[in-house]
Amino acid sequence: MISSQAMGAGISEIHFTKRELELLALIMEGSSNEEIAQMLMISTETVKRYIHNIYQKLEVKNRVQAVKKIKENHLIRRCLL
Secondary structure, eight states: OBOHHHHOTTOOOBOOOHHHHHHHHHHHTTOOHHHHHHHHTOOHHHHHHHHHHHHHHHTOSSHHHHHHHHHHTTHHHHHHO
8 A cells, every 4th residue: 555645745645456556567668558468368458458457546648658657666676565
C-alpha cells in the first residue's frame, strides 16, 4: 500500500496486486506487452487488462506517464519492500 502522504498531496492511496507489481517492474525495465506475456505465461490481452488497471490506479493514460509517476513518487521501491 502507498499512502497519499508518502506520495504527495492529491494522490489517493493505491493498492497494487502482486501481479500488478510484477507488471510494473517489467514495464520499468522497458518490456513490451508481448515480452511481458511470454515471461508471465499469460496472453497479451491479459497483459493489456492489467496495464489498463494499473493506469487507472495511477491516474495516467499511457506507459510513459506511468513510468514517470512511478519514478517521481518512488512507487516501485515502496511497493516491492
